[in-house]
Amino acid sequence: MTASTPVFPITPLLPQICDSLAAHPRLVLEAPPGAGKTTQVSLALLDAAWLAGQKIVMLEPRRIAARAAAQFMAQQLGETVGETVGYRIRFESKVSAATRIEVVTEGILTRLIQHDPELAGIGAIVFDEFHERHLAGDLGVALALDVQATLRPELRLLVMSATLDGERVAQWLDAPRISSPGRSFPVRIEHPPARAQESIEHHVARMARQALEENDGDVLAFLPGWREIARTQAALAQTLPSPIGRGVGGEGTGGAWHLAPPVPSSALVGAPSHPQGDSLWVAGGRRDGMSIEIVALHGELSLAEQQAALAPAETGTRRIVLATNVAESSITLPGIRAVIDAGLAREPRFDPNSGFTRLETVSISQASADQRAGRAGRVAAGTAYRLWPQSKRLEPARKAEIAQAELSALALELAAWGVRADSIDAMRWLEPPPAGALAQARELLIRLAALDADGRITALGRRMLELGASPRLAAAALRAPIELRALIADLLALMEARSPLRGEQARSDDFRARLAALHAWRDRRGATTRGEVDTGSLAAIEQVSKGWRRRLDVRTAASGVPDSHRVGELLLHAFPDRVARRDDSNPLRYTLANGRGARLHENTALHGEPWLVALDLRYDTRDSLILAAAPLDPRVLERDYPAQFTRERTLRWNDDRAAAEAFEEQRFGAIVLERRSVPVQPQDALPALLSAVRTKGIDVLPWSDQTRRLRARVLALRAWMPELGLVDVSDAALLATLDDWLAPYLDGKHRLDALKPEELSQALAARLDHEQRRVLDAQAPESLIVPSGQSRRLEYPDGEPPVLAVKLQELFGLADTPRVGGGRIPVTLHLLSPAGRPIQVTQDLKGFWERTYPEVRKELKGRYPRHPWPDDPWTATPTHRARPRPRH
Incomplete structure (x- = not known):
């Protein structure tokens, strides 16, 4: 490092960190935000004797942070990125033969380990921001531990975190633990309440204006997602004085123009209209001679926009930075003196019961709240405005993604590593993947042909890993014909991005409309009707599509309008379980190949389409809402998925007839293509009858009063004298044992009402042997x-x-x-x-x-004179009759 290297709170601990790793191959480092761990530790390890000139790979969970960390470290060395310090992220790489510190994102690290399990030339792996508990981070540590245990015992592993249960992690890793103090100033915590009927966006906007008045410096506001950022931007733009214009350089009304990474104006509700393009947008104004700039910061911005957001503001300008949780850690935002925290984050949640992943807006953890507040105390005393009641209790730490995410990517990586379903526990996990979600992920991979029936990875599965897309999208890309690879690149980019459609078009559930917008923009470069699309989003999608075209070895981009079924046929290979056929009785309702129901909204652009592939759904317990889909020619199913077609005999229960019915059905997955009635065989009816009883409950059987009393006596005596060990005849127990006691009496019957009450009584009585019946009659008599x-x-x-x-x-x-x-x-x-x-x-x-x-x-006595009412009931003769009348 150079003499101009700044001093950080972590600096005094660097020798201790080096010494610890010299003596032990693993280390846990706890250091709060701003301590300097991300940019100082790897540089300090470069000259370690144990490293012997090898590389250090540092895992950084977020692309924004990876670029920023590499750039800052390179500046300290007086170099440019790509020399001693470089980075590799998806579709972008700045490394050279001289690079010794590589900052990589999660997918890159996994590929490094899978390609070369010995990790030749790599002496240390640093896991930064491990507290975020990303799925790929947990997998990366598990794989690295396996490498260290079997192939490279000298490999060093350093786990770093700002908010972490360090003792637990140190025990898991069997590693020493070092803690660093942070460098922070006092932060005053306030909990300003929302006004009546005030939205979160307007609450944040109001507090941002208040924070400018009450604090010096810049303001950082945390919101859950880009939609909330867009609405807050619009609310601020309408209320701050003298809106600034658009562009870079020059003068605008009320203040200088500024470069600011935006959510484009066409995405904003109530945003001011501007005559130029959507690539840059700033709203703000002057207060007491100070220019105010509104800046957005989230993961979907371009590199230039991200770098502009992280750069210091111009002299005489104060910023309001509207960010998602990407600003919690790893990156430095200079000049922040006030933090506004909505207390929310948007995280994926996978439901194994439905097979769907949905983004949920959830409350943040206390650890995240502390990190966010700490941003206000980096350079001087500051203020954190928490927009939730002070009495609200937050969860201590963020839940691990591995416990709540869809696991097909993890399952494919484990299969490539040689981990079978029965050996998952051989890996060292801080939290092991849930067995149910992992089993469901393997089932999907088998359907995608990435795994064989025994769970071993196939040649296609290995190619899917190499491509670097999610398993679903990788399957679609690799099964596309060569002449359609340019088109599939566009579809991958569109699937990974939010919809670029705006205005009325934004409500379209026809995925082809997004592709049409991309191709129209690409072919005519900006001639698309204003308000219908977000050209900034289209530009970002185009960059991602270029990345996929390079990986798929495609030289030219797709253009024009493809065949009406082409999109559905290509994406079918990503979602074979979501092929959907329209119900004959309801044109808005569909049955999916996985057996679940789905529906189109009333103003759908897909009305009348007999077959669809559903690409995005909003889960519902009955019929999930189709948010995006594409039409499909069912003939392609016969060509590409012949094994999914089955013809089988099925049984179902007819409630109206209270009888079993038999059909011969042809199916694609769970979709019934053809059905014809066939005679019910005696051996077929019994399972249907038992299933009907399980579904409807035990009361559907013809219980006589005498049989009900017998059950009541047995249950009573079981409770009074448990030592007798009488059989359980409760509803739950009887339903659980139908095959044992009821099946013999239903055998040969086609209808439930064919079972006579006397037969049911015999079936229940047979549950008791002779001695138990004798004891029952004696101790619980009828x-x-x-x-x-x-x-x-x-x-x-x-x-x-x-x-x-x-x-x-x-x-x-x-x-x-x-x-x-x-x-x-x-x-x-x-x-x-x-x-x-x-x-x-x-x-x-x-x-x-x-x-x-x-x-x-x-x-x-007077009311019933003909009945005996003796003075002494102890000695009176009992009778059930009245006294006889005297004879005259």
């Missing part, structure tokens, strides 16, 4: 003989003591309450009048005779 000599039925309410309803006169002479359940459970007596009306409910018959009977006798 009835009791009362003193009158009559048999009276016992009722067994669920979870309560049994009930005996009996006329009072029938119990004369009985001193104590009857008991069941081995004498443990007193019977609840419902004492009745001679007319059968309730008199008393008791479990204490003795107490009734002593205390309550005299009052009852006095009250009822």
Whole structure:
């Protein structure tokens, strides 16, 4: 390093870091944002003896941060990027034979390890910002640990993080742990509430204006995504004084023009209209002679726009930077004195039940909130405005992406590494991938022909990894005919980007409209109707398409309008499970090949299309909404996916007939193409009948009162005397064991109503052997003989003591309450009048005779004079009859 190298909080620890790695091959370094770990540690390790002139590869999760870190390190060495320090990201590389520090993004590191497991010429791998817990970062560490354990024990691994459970990670890695203090000034935390009905964008805009008034320097606002950034930009542009013009250089009304990475004006609701192109846009004004500039910062900006956002503002200009969580760590934004934090981030969530990944706006973790607030205290004391109640409690740390993401890319990498489904635990994971999501990912890869039936990677799967796209898109790209490779490059770029359509066109669910907009813009360069497209987005999509064309070895770009089914036929190979056929009864509803339902919105541009491939859906528990799709000629399915066509005999339950029905069906996946009714075979009907019972519940069976009472007695005695080990006859237990007890009595039947109540009673009784039935009759009898000599039925309410309803006169002479359940459970007596009306409910018959009977006798004697009402019920003769009338 040169003599002009700045001093950072991490600087005093650099010798200790070097010494630790000399003595131990792994190290965990904790250092808060601004400590200098990203740009100082790798430079300090260059001359280490153990490195022996080899390279250092530093993994940086974000492209913006990778470029910025490489540039800053190169400047410290007095060099340009690509000499000692370089970087490699997707579609872009600045390295040379002299490069010894390579800053790479996550996919690049995985490719390095897969290409050369020995990592020849690489002496150390540095994992920066590990606390972000990206999926590829977790995989990279797992692969590097495997390399270190088997091939390169001298390889050094350094895991660095700003907010991390360092002790847990150090234990996982079996590594020393070094912590660095940060360099920060006090940050005042405020929680300004939103006004009534105030949107998050207007809340941020209001606080940005307040922050300019209350603080010196620039303002950094965190928002969850580009849409919120666009709306906040528009709100600020409308309220800040004297809007600035557009362009680079020159003078504009109310202040100098400035270069600012934008969300294009055509994307903004209520944004001011400008006569020039959409590539640059700044709104702002002057306050007390100070120019105000609004700058957007997010991952979809071009390199030039990102560099402009990270550059210091011009003298006399204050900035409001509207950023996603890309600004949380790794990159330096100079001059920030106030932070406005919406407390939100947009993260992918994979639902294994639906097979869909959806972006969700979620609350950030406390660790992220602390990092964001720390941005206000880098250069001087600052203020952080948190736009959530102070009482709200945040999760301590961000959840690992591996626990909530779609895992097909991970599964393909593991297959290439030779990890089978049964050996996943052999890898060292901080958190292992969820078994269910990983199994579903492997199923998708088999469908894409990236894995064989045994889970081994295929030749196509290896080519998919080399291409560097997601498995779905890589499959589509590599199966496209050579003459259509230029077109598939456009489709890959469009699939990875947000829609460039604006205005009314933005609502179109026809994916072909996006391709048409790209080709019209490319062919005529800006002649597209204003307001219908975002030309800035189209320019970014064109750059990505160029990258794919280079990888696919395509020299010229596609143009014109392709065949109406071409887009769907190409993207079919990315989404064979989302081939969709229109329902005959509802033109807006479709059945997907994976068995799920989907629907078009009422104003769809795809109305009437019989076959689609659904490219983007919004998940719903019933029918997911199709957000983007392309028409498909079903004949291509027969050509490319013949194995997906099946003809099989199926059974289903007809609710109206309460009977099983049999069909012979031809299917593509779960889509029924043809169905004809066939006779139901006895062996076929039984599974359908049992399935109907499981679906509808146990009450669908013809239970008689006697059988219901038998179940109640068994359940009661199981609870009272568990040592008897009586069989469980609860609803859940009976449904779980239908094959054991009910199937023999349904065998040969086609309808549920063919099962007679007597047969069901026999089926249930057969669950008890002779001894259990004897004990049941003794300890939970169906009835009791009362003193009158009559048999009276016992009722067994669920979870309560049994009930005996009996006329009072029938119990004369009985001193104590009857008991069941081995004498443990007193019977609840419902004492009745001679007319059968309730008199008393008791479990204490003795107490009734002593205390309550005299009052009852006095009250009822006159009402029922023909019935006995003795003074002494203890010695009276029990009877169920009235006294006979005297003869005259």
